[in-house]
Amino acid sequence: MKFHLPIFTKGSNSKAEDGFVSKLLQLPAVTSSLLKVLDQTAVICVSNVKGEIVYGNTEFLKAYKQSLEEIQKKNLEELIFKHDPESFKDFWTTVSAGKVWRGAVKSQASGESFSLTEFVITPVRDDDDQVMNYLVIHFLLASCEIGTTEIEKHKEKVEHLMEEVKIRNLDLQKVRSATLNLLEDLDEEKSAVELKVKERTKELEHERNKLLQVTGNIRGGAILLDHNRKPLFINRNVRQMLELPDTLDDEAVLATFLEKFSDTEIKNFFDTCEVNQTLTIPEAEIGAHVFEIFFHGLEETDKNGDILPLYFIMFSDITEAKLLERSKSELVAVASHQLRTPLTAMRGNVEMLLDGSFGEVNKEQEDLLHDVEESTIRLITMVNEMLDITKIEKGDLELSLEQVDPVEIIDSILSDLAEYASRHEFKIEHHKPDQAISIYADKLRLRQVLQNIIDNAIKYSQHPGQLEIKYEVKDEAVVFSFADNGIGIPAAEQSKMFGRFYRASNTARTTSSGSGLGLYIVKSIVEQLDGSITFESAENVGTTFHITLPTVEVSKQQPEHA
Amino acid sequence: MLSKTTNTRDVLVGKKILIIEDEPSISRMYEKWLKKFMINTRIANNGALGLKMLESDPFDLVLLDLGMPGMDGYRTLSHLRKNPKIKNMPVVILSNTTMQEGRDGFDEIVKLGIEGVWRKYETSLDKLVDQIAKIISDKQN
Numbered sequence: 001m002k003f004h005l006p007i008f009t010k011g012s013n014s015k016a017e018d019g020f021v022s023k024l025l026q027l028p029a030v031t032s033s034l035l036k037v038l039d040q041t042a043v044i045c046v047s048n049v050k051g052e053i054v055y056g057n058t059e060f061l062k063a064y065k066q067s068l069e070e071i072q073k074k075n076l077e078e079l080i081f082k083h084d085p086e087s088f089k090d091f092w093t094t095v096s097a098g099k100v101w102r103g104a105v106k107s108q109a110s111g112e113s114f115s116l117t118e119f120v121i122t123p124v125r126d127d128d129d130q131v132m133n134y135l136v137i138h139f140l141l142a143s144c145e146i147g148t149t150e151i152e153k154h155k156e157k158v159e160h161l162m163e164e165v166k167i168r169n170l171d172l173q174k175v176r177s178a179t180l181n182l183l184e185d186l187d188e189e190k191s192a193v194e195l196k197v198k199e200r201t202k203e204l205e206h207e208r209n210k211l212l213q214v215t216g217n218i219r220g221g222a223i224l225l226d227h228n229r230k231p232l233f234i235n236r237n238v239r240q241m242l243e244l245p246d247t248l249d250d251e252a253v254l255a256t257f258l259e260k261f262s263d264t265e266i267k268n269f270f271d272t273c274e275v276n277q278t279l280t281i282p283e284a285e286i287g288a289h290v291f292e293i294f295f296h297g298l299e300e301t302d303k304n305g306d307i308l309p310l311y312f313i314m315f316s317d318i319t320e321a322k323l324l325e326r327s328k329s330e331l332v333a334v335a336s337h338q339l340r341t342p343l344t345a346m347r348g349n350v351e352m353l354l355d356g357s358f359g360e361v362n363k364e365q366e367d368l369l370h371d372v373e374e375s376t377i378r379l380i381t382m383v384n385e386m387l388d389i390t391k392i393e394k395g396d397l398e399l400s401l402e403q404v405d406p407v408e409i410i411d412s413i414l415s416d417l418a419e420y421a422s423r424h425e426f427k428i429e430h431h432k433p434d435q436a437i438s439i440y441a442d443k444l445r446l447r448q449v450l451q452n453i454i455d456n457a458i459k460y461s462q463h464p465g466q467l468e469i470k471y472e473v474k475d476e477a478v479v480f481s482f483a484d485n486g487i488g489i490p491a492a493e494q495s496k497m498f499g500r501f502y503r504a505s506n507t508a509r510t511t512s513s514g515s516g517l518g519l520y521i522v523k524s525i526v527e528q529l530d531g532s533i534t535f536e537s538a539e540n541v542g543t544t545f546h547i548t549l550p551t552v553e554v555s556k557q558q559p560e561h562a
Numbered sequence: 563m564l565s566k567t568t569n570t571r572d573v574l575v576g577k578k579i580l581i582i583e584d585e586p587s588i589s590r591m592y593e594k595w596l597k598k599f600m601i602n603t604r605i606a607n608n609g610a611l612g613l614k615m616l617e618s619d620p621f622d623l624v625l626l627d628l629g630m631p632g633m634d635g636y637r638t639l640s641h642l643r644k645n646p647k648i649k650n651m652p653v654v655i656l657s658n659t660t661m662q663e664g665r666d667g668f669d670e671i672v673k674l675g676i677e678g679v680w681r682k683y684e685t686s687l688d689k690l691v692d693q694i695a696k697i698i699s700d701k702q703n
Contacts, residue, residue: 337658340658340683341585341587341588341658342587343683344588344658344682344683345585345587345588345591347686348588348591348592348595348682348687349591351686351687351688352591352594352595352598352687355598357598358594380683380684384660384663384684387663444661
């Protein structure tokens with residue numbers, strides 16, 4: 001059904017209320033009542049096709065605060081469009097094409113009030129479908145009526161807020177500058193720390209260089225490992241000695257080293273070596289080479305304060321030194337044997353001269369000959385000791401073990417010395433044990449040991465000298481004590497007494513001479529017999545030697561030979 | 563004290579001893595010393611000569627050095643013990659070693675049979691006379 005609105009022409013109605021409504025009355029009742037509602041609630045005006053306003057309902061007149069007469073002198077553009085010409089710019093194009101124009105327009109009626117209105121402008125056609133009027137309906141979407149005081153209030157609030165923002169801003173600026181200062185301080189501190197780190201790095205580098213120099217100058221190889229057994233440091237000799245290229249990394253060098261010495265005890269050292277302990281492999285034979293290896297246990301404190309082990313390995317190729325030592329031993333052996341023949345002749349001939357069988361010897365000549373004899377015997381002893389040392393060091397000191405009675409041996413030594421002792425007023429007390437003692441030993445070497453200790457007591461005696469020999473028989477051992485009242489051993493030198501070629505400084509006061517090898521040989525023999533030797537001594541008071549040797553049951557049958 | 567003469571030593575008078583020793587200073591020394599006890603001595607400076615002399619001349623005892631160039635003491639002794647004419651000859655070995663050192667290598671010599679070892683290097687001559695006297699006297703008895 002086609003719906004037609006009544007057509008208005010300019011000046012056709014003098015009464016707005018009645019004119020529009022009377023036309024509506026001609027419409028069917030429903031439509032008429034709808035229009036009535038629309039007329040009473042919406043803001044409506046009607047223009048002709050030129051846009052001249054011909055009608056405005058009561059709401060319209062109210063909204064524009066104008067009378068009907070006033071609005072009838074104006075057109076749409078003057079009254080409505082002027083508020084927002086931009087929004088209405090496509091109005092004419094739309095309506096002249098016969099279409100409905102819609103648009104939301106913000107209008108400012110008076111003061112601070114404003115409204116947002118949707119305009120629906122519909123072309124109204126006559127029976128011939130010609131556009132006669134434009135029906136302008138205002139739909140108020142929103143209106144805002146704000147009083148000046150409220151604005152002021154808001155303004156104040158805003159100003160207050162602005163003030164606050166300003167203060168906050170100042171605060172922020174303060175914080176910012178403080179932060180900047182802090183950052184600057186941090187920067188300074190950072191540089192200081194960096195400087196310190198640099199210094200420390202330099203120090204460490206210096207230390208490392210020192211270590212490098214020191215270890216570089218060591219003739220052998222030096223390897224430092226951390227607690228994970230990873231190499232911290234390997235000196236340049238290691239690569240040379242293992243014939244490895246300089247470019248090979250430390251880990252590979254270490255692996256090669258450990259592989260090369262895998263047959264030695266070195267692998268166990270990691271577990272057995274204690275801190276500050278040094279374990280040694282004196283001769284590790286690898287192929288044609290002989291190496292000496294030192295394994296030191298060290299420790300370091302890490303940054304957490306934990307104590308971690310470190311391992312320091314030093315090794316050197318001692319092949320040449322060993323060859324030299326061997327030839328030295330051989331030289332000593334050959335030379336010593338060669339010395340024996342002339343010494344034999346010297347000793348024998350002096351003995352014959354002293355005997356007087358080859359002519360009378362006067363007292364002075366006899367003294368001189370005695371000196372020659374004594375010197376010859378001293379030389380003979382020295383040659384013997386040197387040969388013994390050579391054997392001990394080569395590990396060639398062979399012992400022929402048998403069951404021996406030490407008391408008998410000491411008796412025999414003392415009987416040989418009896419004449420000398422009485423001549424020199426040297427008193428020897430031999431406190432023989434109540435029970436028989438049997439030692440499984442080399443008779444001649446044991447005699448050599450006991451003879452040496454007794455000879456020393458006599459050699460370094462103070463007049464009148466004395467020696468007391470005692471036995472302490474224990475379950476499976478016997479302790480011999482030889483207590484003399486001789487010159488003693490200076491306290492500071494006591495630890496060196498069993499060293500090679502060591503003679504206590506106070507022996508110079510005596511007329512006795514010695515090679516300084518005796519006690520070294522004695523200790524070596526005693527230890528080879530599973531025994532031990534100790535002494536206590538006080539200078540000018542005397543020395544007591546204690547020799548402990550394992551005993552065997554006297555009647556017990558011993559194996560033929562050990 | 564060195565020149566003490568015991569009855570045992572009397573047996574030495576007129577006895578004949580061969581000294582096989584390459585070192586003249588040593589052999590001469592023994593010769594002189596033994597002469598003092600009326601012992602006749604001859605000297606051979608090597609083993610081969612010594613064996614020859616033993617075969618051609620009667621001796622009461624031999625002092626035999628071990629370390630000699632050419633035929634050494636061990637080989638000389640070995641020949642001597644195999645030679646029926648002289649195999650019972652008393653032999654005292656002259657050794658250059660000490661008692662402590664000198665056991666090694668002596669087993670073979672002892673097996674061949676010897677009357678004694680004389681440590682010429684470290685024992686006084688006086689004792690040698692006693693040793694020789696004892697051997698000769700034992701043999702006579």
